[in-house]
Amino acid sequence: MPALPLDLLSSLSPLSLLIDLSLGVVLGAVGGLFGIGGGLIAIPVLALGFGLDQQLAQGTALVMIAPNVMLGFWRYKQRNPIDLRDASWLGGTAVGSTWLVAHWATRLDAGHLRWAFAAFLVGLAALLFWGARRRKQAMARAVPELATPAALNRPGLGALGLVSGVFSGLFTVGGGLVTVPALTTVFGVRRQTTAQGLSLAAVVPGALVALFTYAMAGKVDWSRGLPLAAGGLLSISWGVALAHRLPEHRLGQAFCALLLVAAAMML
Numbered sequence: 001m002p003a004l005p006l007d008l009l010s011s012l013s014p015l016s017l018l019i020d021l022s023l024g025v026v027l028g029a030v031g032g033l034f035g036i037g038g039g040l041i042a043i044p045v046l047a048l049g050f051g052l053d054q055q056l057a058q059g060t061a062l063v064m065i066a067p068n069v070m071l072g073f074w075r076y077k078q079r080n081p082i083d084l085r086d087a088s089w090l091g092g093t094a095v096g097s098t099w100l101v102a103h104w105a106t107r108l109d110a111g112h113l114r115w116a117f118a119a120f121l122v123g124l125a126a127l128l129f130w131g132a133r134r135r136k137q138a139m140a141r142a143v144p145e146l147a148t149p150a151a152l153n154r155p156g157l158g159a160l161g162l163v164s165g166v167f168s169g170l171f172t173v174g175g176g177l178v179t180v181p182a183l184t185t186v187f188g189v190r191r192q193t194t195a196q197g198l199s200l201a202a203v204v205p206g207a208l209v210a211l212f213t214y215a216m217a218g219k220v221d222w223s224r225g226l227p228l229a230a231g232g233l234l235s236i237s238w239g240v241a242l243a244h245r246l247p248e249h250r251l252g253q254a255f256c257a258l259l260l261v262a263a264a265m266m267l
Contacts, residue, residue: 017227020224020227020228020231021227021228021230021231022231023042023045023228023231024038024064024227024228024229024230024231024232024234024235025231025232025234025235026041026231026235027039027041027042027045027064027228027231027232028064028068028231028232028233028234028235028236028238028239029235029236029238029239029242030239030258031065031068031069031072031232031236031239032068032072032075032235032236032237032238032239032240032241032242032243033239033240033242033243033251033254034180034196034239034243034251034254034255034258038061038064038065038068038228038232038236039058039061039062039064039065039172039173040121040173040177040258040259040262041258041262042057042060042061042064042065042228043057043058043061043117043171043172043173043262043266044057044262044265044266045265046060046061046224047114047266048265048266050224052221053110054110054111054113054114054117055105055106055108055110055113055214055217055219056219056220056221058105058171058172058173058214058219059106059172059211059214059215059217059219059220059221059225060220060221060222060224060225060228061172061173061225061228062172062207062210062211062214062220062225063211063220063222063225063226063228063229064225064228064229064231064232065172065173065203065207065211066204066207066208066211066229067229067232067233068229068232068233068236069176069200069203069204069207070204071233071236071237072200072236072239072240073087073197073200073201073203073204075236075237075240075241076193076194076196076197076200076240077197079193079197079240079244080191080193080194080197081194082194082197082198082201085154086154086157086198086201087198087201087202088201089154089157089158089161090157090158090160090161090164090179090198090199090201090202091161091201091202091203091204091205091206092161092205093157093158093159093160093161093162093165094161094162094164094165094168094175094202094203094205094206095165095205095206095209096162096165097162097163097164097165097166097169098165098166098168098169098175098205098206098209098210098213099169099209099210099213100169101165101166101167101168101169101170102168102169102170102172102209102210102213102214103169103213103217104169105169105170105171106213106214106217106219107217113170114266115266116170116171117171117266118263118266119263120167120171120177121177121259121260121262121263121266122259122260122263124177124178124181124259125256125259125260125263127181127185129256130185153187156186156187157187160178160179160182160183160187160202161202163178163182164176164178164179164199164202164203164206165202165206168202168203168206168207168210169206169209169210169213172207172210172214175199175202175203175206175207176196176199176200176202176203177259179195179198179199179202179203180192180195180196180199180255183195183198183199184252191248192243192248192251192252192255193243193244193248193251196243
């Protein structure tokens with residue numbers, strides 16, 4: 001009979017538990033700040049710092065991501081005008097594509113998946129940079145934004161949810177990373193924090209489905225993931241609070257820089 005997650009935890013040394021818990025606190029704060037659940041940094045750290053292969057790093061990060069994104073969404077919802085119907089469209093349509101792609105991703109070559117993940121992050125950083133310049137030019141011409149959160153196109157959100165699910169299944173953190181720039185550049189959501197809160201709505205159900213899929217494939221290290229999750233839950237609210245204190249352009253710039261740092265770590 002395989003060891004249960006709590007049995008695995010009891011076998012760890014107090015120092016290992018403290019290290020994982022402290023790392024979870026840092027990752028939770030970063031995840032709350034950028035609305036990504038902390039997995040963006042957790043995956044490179046687990047892969048490079050702890051020697052996990054790419055699939056195992058992604059599956060283990062999901063143990064932290066799943067509860068963190070649920071709490072993160074609730075905190076963003078308290079501070080932003082997020083329509084729960086929009087959130088449901090995003091999250092609901094992401095589930096099916098997440099499951100299908102996650103099932104396939106657990107069988108890919110780990111090295112190829114790592115390179116694909118790094119290339120994905122670089123591409124997103126470029127998209128964010130383009131979107132920031134586009135919004136700056138629109139403001140200079142006094143052109144109104146494309147949309148407000150109350151006027152988002154539901155079929156478009158459904159399509160975005162499907163795309164988000166594909167990247168969530170493939171990279172486990174891809175859904176939120178795709179959704180934030182899409183909401184600000186394509187859908188014209190005015191506030192970065194509102195876009196981050198909505199992106200978490202797409203990530204929540206997808207993260208749960210992906211975690212189940214990776215766990216069934218044996219691609220989860222529970223003994224490391226559970227302390228990371230506990231640490232993340234302690235600090236994610238701090239990150240959300242900080243996100244609402246930073247200027248919008250600074251938050252976007254910091255998110256873009258984080259993508260490039262994570263890509264460099266993977267490469």
